[in-house]
Amino acid sequence: MATQQAERRPDLSKRDAIVVRFAGDSGDGMQLTGGQFTLSTALAGNDLSTFPDFPAEIRAPQGTLFGVSAFQINFGSRQINTAGDAPDVLVVMNPAALKVNLEALRPGGLIIADTGEFTKRNLDKAKYDANPLEDGSLARWDVLAFDISALTIEAVKDFGLGNKDALRSKNMWTLGLALWMFDRDRQPIVDWLNDKFARKPDIAAANIAALNAGHAYGETAELSGPLQQVAMPPLEQEPGLYRTITGAESISLGLVAGAQLAELPLFFGGYPITPASAILHHLARLKEFDVITFQAEDEIAAICAAIGASYAGQLGVTSSSGPGIALKTEAMGLGIMVELPLVIVNSQRGGPSTGLPTKTEQSDLYQAVYGRNGDAPMPVLAARSPGDAFDVAIEACRIATQYMTPVMLLTDGYIANAAEPWKVPDPAAYERFPVTFLQEAPAGEEFHPYIRDEKGARPWVKPGTPGLMHRVGGIEKNATTGNIDYSPDNHQAMTDARKNKVAGIVVADQEIELGEPSGELAVVGWGSTFGPIRQAVSRWIARGRKVSHIHVRHIWPLPANLGEMLGRFDHVLVPEMNTGQLKTLLRDQYLVRCESLTKTSGQPFQIAELEEAIEAYFDRIDGNEGGQVPVNDEQLPPISSSADN
Amino acid sequence: MNQLTKIETSLKDWETDQEVRWCPGCGDYAILKAVQRTLPQLGADPANTVFVSGIGCSSRFPYYMESYGFHTIHGRAPAFATGIKLANPDLDVWLVTGDGDGLSIGGNHLMHVLRRNVDMQILLFNNEIYGLTKGQYSPTSRENTRSPSTPLGSVDHPANPCAFALGAGARFVGRGIDVSRNLPDILTAAHAHRGAAFIEIFQNCIVYNKDVFDDFARPKGADQQQLWLSHGEPMLFGSEKTGGVKGLRLDPSRFAFEVVDVSDGDWEAAGVVVHDATNRVLAHMLVELPFGPFPMPLGVIYDDPKPTYEAAVHDEKRRASEGKEASFAKLLAKGQTWTVDGTAQDPV
Numbered sequence: 001m002a003t004q005q006a007e008r009r010p011d012l013s014k015r016d017a018i019v020v021r022f023a024g025d026s027g028d029g030m031q032l033t034g035g036q037f038t039l040s041t042a043l044a045g046n047d048l049s050t051f052p053d054f055p056a057e058i059r060a061p062q063g064t065l066f067g068v069s070a071f072q073i074n075f076g077s078r079q080i081n082t083a084g085d086a087p088d089v090l091v092v093m094n095p096a097a098l099k100v101n102l103e104a105l106r107p108g109g110l111i112i113a114d115t116g117e118f119t120k121r122n123l124d125k126a127k128y129d130a131n132p133l134e135d136g137s138l139a140r141w142d143v144l145a146f147d148i149s150a151l152t153i154e155a156v157k158d159f160g161l162g163n164k165d166a167l168r169s170k171n172m173w174t175l176g177l178a179l180w181m182f183d184r185d186r187q188p189i190v191d192w193l194n195d196k197f198a199r200k201p202d203i204a205a206a207n208i209a210a211l212n213a214g215h216a217y218g219e220t221a222e223l224s225g226p227l228q229q230v231a232m233p234p235l236e237q238e239p240g241l242y243r244t245i246t247g248a249e250s251i252s253l254g255l256v257a258g259a260q261l262a263e264l265p266l267f268f269g270g271y272p273i274t275p276a277s278a279i280l281h282h283l284a285r286l287k288e289f290d291v292i293t294f295q296a297e298d299e300i301a302a303i304c305a306a307i308g309a310s311y312a313g314q315l316g317v318t319s320s321s322g323p324g325i326a327l328k329t330e331a332m333g334l335g336i337m338v339e340l341p342l343v344i345v346n347s348q349r350g351g352p353s354t355g356l357p358t359k360t361e362q363s364d365l366y367q368a369v370y371g372r373n374g375d376a377p378m379p380v381l382a383a384r385s386p387g388d389a390f391d392v393a394i395e396a397c398r399i400a401t402q403y404m405t406p407v408m409l410l411t412d413g414y415i416a417n418a419a420e421p422w423k424v425p426d427p428a429a430y431e432r433f434p435v436t437f438l439q440e441a442p443a444g445e446e447f448h449p450y451i452r453d454e455k456g457a458r459p460w461v462k463p464g465t466p467g468l469m470h471r472v473g474g475i476e477k478n479a480t481t482g483n484i485d486y487s488p489d490n491h492q493a494m495t496d497a498r499k500n501k502v503a504g505i506v507v508a509d510q511e512i513e514l515g516e517p518s519g520e521l522a523v524v525g526w527g528s529t530f531g532p533i534r535q536a537v538s539r540w541i542a543r544g545r546k547v548s549h550i551h552v553r554h555i556w557p558l559p560a561n562l563g564e565m566l567g568r569f570d571h572v573l574v575p576e577m578n579t580g581q582l583k584t585l586l587r588d589q590y591l592v593r594c595e596s597l598t599k600t601s602g603q604p605f606q607i608a609e610l611e612e613a614i615e616a617y618f619d620r621i622d623g624n625e626g627g628q629v630p631v632n633d634e635q636l637p638p639i640s641s642s643a644d645n
Numbered sequence: 646m647n648q649l650t651k652i653e654t655s656l657k658d659w660e661t662d663q664e665v666r667w668c669p670g671c672g673d674y675a676i677l678k679a680v681q682r683t684l685p686q687l688g689a690d691p692a693n694t695v696f697v698s699g700i701g702c703s704s705r706f707p708y709y710m711e712s713y714g715f716h717t718i719h720g721r722a723p724a725f726a727t728g729i730k731l732a733n734p735d736l737d738v739w740l741v742t743g744d745g746d747g748l749s750i751g752g753n754h755l756m757h758v759l760r761r762n763v764d765m766q767i768l769l770f771n772n773e774i775y776g777l778t779k780g781q782y783s784p785t786s787r788e789n790t791r792s793p794s795t796p797l798g799s800v801d802h803p804a805n806p807c808a809f810a811l812g813a814g815a816r817f818v819g820r821g822i823d824v825s826r827n828l829p830d831i832l833t834a835a836h837a838h839r840g841a842a843f844i845e846i847f848q849n850c851i852v853y854n855k856d857v858f859d860d861f862a863r864p865k866g867a868d869q870q871q872l873w874l875s876h877g878e879p880m881l882f883g884s885e886k887t888g889g890v891k892g893l894r895l896d897p898s899r900f901a902f903e904v905v906d907v908s909d910g911d912w913e914a915a916g917v918v919v920h921d922a923t924n925r926v927l928a929h930m931l932v933e934l935p936f937g938p939f940p941m942p943l944g945v946i947y948d949d950p951k952p953t954y955e956a957a958v959h960d961e962k963r964r965a966s967e968g969k970e971a972s973f974a975k976l977l978a979k980g981q982t983w984t985v986d987g988t989a990q991d992p993v
Contacts, residue, residue, distance in 0.1 A: 043983050243982040267732055288966035292731055297757040301724035308728025311715055330718050424978045463713035463736055466692040471707050473716025
C-alpha cells in the first residue's frame with residue numbers, strides 16, 4: 001500500500017514543469033493571486049503559460065458552483081507552450097472550488113484546502129452531502145487542509161480590520177504559501193501591494209502581513225508529507241529583456257507599433273464586449289502615442305467611426321468579439337467597397353449568438369473569411385499566442401495600409417487573457433511602411449479615385465487636399481472614373497479587381513513548425529491551438545513517427561506554398577476549437593483530404609487529448625492498409641469522441 | 646472647424662458633372678440648390694468640405710456636390726461623420742439624412758452625435774415616407790398613413806424630429822421647407838454654430854407623399870400658417886392683408902402658448918413673446934406646438950452653443966500627452982521586466 005502511494009504521488013522536485021491551479025469564489029481574488037504568482041514565476045526565470053478561467057457573472061452568489069473562478073499556470077525549466085493539462089497542485093478556497101476543479105487534478109496531485117470555508121452552509125451550496133475533506137472521498141489525492149481563514153485573521157489582527165475585511169487577505173496568505181512552496185522571492189509582490197494600496201497603507205500592510213504569514217507557515221509548520229519545497233531552475237533562454245504579456249496587451253502594442261511604422265495616427269473605435277474590451281482599455285491609456293480611442297454607442301458605430309477616421313487619413317481600427325463582429329458586417333462590406341485601410345480585431349469566444357462570453361473558441365473563421373453579403377474578400381490573420389499577437393497586429397496594419405483594405409485579425413479569449421513571458425522586441429528591427437497620401441493628380445492626367453497601382457490598391461486621398469475632390473460610397477463605382485456605375489461589365493471588372501487585389505497580397509511562405517517537410521501526417525492548426533499541437537506533435541516525433549506541425553497565420557489569402565506543402569504528407573489532421581472550419585477551407589482551396597479534430601467545450605485543447613487523437617488517427621490508418629483509401633469521412637471512425645472531455 | 650481663409654466660389658463650382666437623378670419635381674432639387682447657393686456665401690472651400698450621407702433618396706446628395714463626399718450605409722452616417730471629425734477637426738462636415746435613415750435605422754446614432762455635440766451640420770430631409778424603397782410609411786408618417794406596408798393605415802405614433810433632437814441634447818435646432826427662400830439663412834446660422842446643428846427640412850416627395858405639408862407649406866396663406874422665428878424679434882405671423890397680424894402669447898396660468906391678435910402693430914400690448922434662441926424651455930415649447938391651432942414654427946428655433954466633442958477629445962489627448970515622452974521602446978518594456986538570468990529589473 002505504501003509503495004503504491006509513493007508511486008502515485010508525483011515527485012514535484014524531479015519535474016521540469018509544474019501545473020498549479022488556484023480556485024475560489026469569484027470574489028476571492030483568484031485572478032489577482034494567479035497574476036502575481038505568474039509575475040514571481042517569470043522573475044524566477046521559468047517559462048510559463050497561464051489560463052484564467054472565470055464565470056461570466058461579475059459576482060455570482062458566494063460559494064456557488066457557478067461562481068467558481070480559477071487561474072491555472074504551467075511553469076517550468078523547459079519551454080512551456082500550454083497552460084498545462086492536469087494540475088499537479090490545486091488550491092481551493094471553498095467546497096465549490098473543489099467540486100468544480102477536482103476532476104482536472106492529476107491522480108496523486110496535491111489539494112490545498114481552506115477548512116475554514118468547509119462549513120455546513122458552504123458544503124450545501126456546493127451540493128456536498130458530506131465534507132469531502134473528512135469522508136475519505138479524496139483518497140486518490142494528497143490533501144493538505146488547514147484553516148487558512150483563521151490563520152489569516154490571526155495574521156492581520158494587529159491592523160484593526162473587521163473579520164470580513166481581514167478575510168479579504170486570504171488570497172495573499174495563500175499566495176505566500178505558494179511562494180514558499182516554489183522558493184520564490186516575496187519582494188516584488190510586496191512592492192506591488194505597496195503600490196496598489198498606496199492610498200490605503202493599512203490595507204497594504206495587512207495584505208503584506210498575510211503574505212508573510214502564509215510564507216512563514218510553509219517554512220515553520222514542518223509539515224511532513226505532501227507539502228514540500230520545490231525549486232524550479234530557470235529556463236535557458238535567448239539573452240535579452242523580458243516581461244510578461246497578455247494577448248490583449250500585445251495586440252494593443254502591436255496596433256500602436258503598426259500605426260507608427262505606417263506613420264499614421266491611430267483611431268480606435270470600440271464598444272465594450274468580453275473578451276475584447278481589454279484592447280480598448282489598454283489603448284485608452286496611450287494617448288501620447290497619437291492614439292484616439294472612441295467608445296461608440298454600439299458595435300456598428302464603432303466600426304463606422306473607424307472607417308470615417310480612415311477616410312480622413314488615420315489608421316482606423318475596431319475590435320470586438322463574435323456577436324459584435326456580426327453587427328459590424330455591413331460596414332465591413334462598405335470598407336471593402338470604398339477600399340480604405342481598416343483593422344478589425346476579433347477576440348473569438350464560444351458561440352453562436354451570446355454563446356459563452358468568457359470561454360474560448362475558434363469558431364469565427366467562416367465569419368471572417370466568408371461572412372459578408374456579396375463577393376467581399378478580406379484578408380484574415382490569426383495570432384497563435386500572446387507574444388505572437390504583437391507581430392500579427394503589425395502585419396495586419398501593413399496589409400491594410402499597403403493594399404487599402406479592411407483586414408481581420410483573429411485572436412481568442414484564451415490568447416486575450418493568457419499571459420506568457422515575452423522577449424521585449426527592438427522597435428527599430430521592424431521594417432517601416434510609411435503611407436503616402438496622394439497630393440495631386442499624376443502629371444497630365446485626370447484624377448481617378450479608383451485607379452490602381454501595381455498591387456491593385458487605389459490611391460488614398462485625404463479630404464482637405466485641393467483639387468482631388470471625389471465621392472466614395474457603397475454603390476458600385478466605375479472602375480476608371482469612380483462615378484456610380486452599375487453596368488454589368490463594370491461590376492464584373494470591379495468584383496474581379498477587389499478579388500484579385502486580396503488574392504494577390506504577398507504573404508510569407510508557410511513554414512513547418514516542427515518535423516520534416518513531408519511524412520505520414522501533417523497536423524495543421526491555426527490560432528491559439530499552437531501550444532498543445534506543438535507539444536503533442538513533438539511527443540510523437542520523439543517516439544519516431546513522421547508527424548509534422550504546420551501552423552497557419554495567414555488564413556486569407558493562404559500562403560502560396562501551402563497547397564503544395566500539404567500534398568507532401570500522406571494525411572492531414574486539422575485540430576480546431578470549432579466543428580471543422582479551417583478543414584473546410586483547406587479542402588476547398590486545395591482539394592486535399594483533411595480530417596478534423598474538433599472541440600467546442602469552451603476549454604483549450606489539452607496536450608494529452610491531441611496526443612491520443614494523433615495516436616487514434618494512426619491506428620485507423622494502419623487498419624486501412626491494403627490500398628483501401630477512404631473516399632469520405634463516413635468511412636472513417638469518429639475521432640472527436642476522445643477529444644471532447 | 647477653423648476656416649481661416651474664405652474661398653471665392655460660385656454655385657457652379659459646387660456642381661458635379663453627374664446627372665442629378667431625383668424624380669422630376671422632387672423637393673431635393675430645391676435643397677441641393679439652396680446648399681449650392683449658400684456655400685459660396687459662406688466662403689466655404691470645396692477641398693475642405695465633406696458631405697456624409699446614409700441611405701435613401703436624400704443620401705445621394707454627396708454625389709451632386711463638388712466636394713469630398715462619403716455615401717455610407719443605412720442610418721450610420723453620424724458615426725462615420727464622428728470618425729471623420731475626430732480624425733480631422735478642421736474639416737467642414739455636412740451630414741445629409743432622411744426621416745427613415747436618420748430616425749428609424751439610424752435613430753441611435755443621431756441621438757449620440759447630438760448629445761456628444763460633434764461639430765457638423767445635420768440636414769434631415771423629412772418627407773414622412775420611405776421614397777427609395779417605394780413608399781412605405783416612415784417614423785414621421787402620421788397615424789393612419791396608408792402605404793404598401795400599412796394598407797389599412799399605420800398605427801404607429803410619429804416621431805417629432807426637432808423634439809427628438811432637443812431631447813437628445815442638440816444645441817442648435819432649425820426648421821425649414823425645401824422651396825423656402827429662407828432656407829439659406831438657416832443653413833448659414835447652422836454653419837456658424839460650433840457643434841452639432843440639426844435642421845429639419847420639410848421635403849415634398851411628389852411620388853409617394855405628394856403635398857403632405859401643403860397645410861403650411863403652400864404659398865397661398867403661408868403667412869398665416871408659418872411662424873418664422875428670429876432671435877430678439879416678436880413671434881408674429883400673418884398680415885393685415887391675409888386676415889390680420891397675430892402673435893404667440895404665453896398664458897402663465899397654463900404655462901402654454903396661445904394665439905393673440907395684434908392690432909396697430911402693437912405686439913407689446915398684445916403680450917407677444919420675443920424669441921430667444923438661447924432659451925431651451927422655449928425651444929421645447931415651440932417644437933411641440935401642434936399645427937392647426939398654431940402656425941408651424943420655422944427658422945432657427947434654438948441656438949445656444951456648448952463646447953464641441955472633438956475639441957474635448959483633442960484637448961484631453963493633448964493634456965494626457967503633456968510631459969509624457971512617447972517612447973515606444975519604453976512602452977514595450979513597461980512593467981516588471983527581467984533578464985534571462987532571472988534578475989529583476991526596475992520598471993522602465
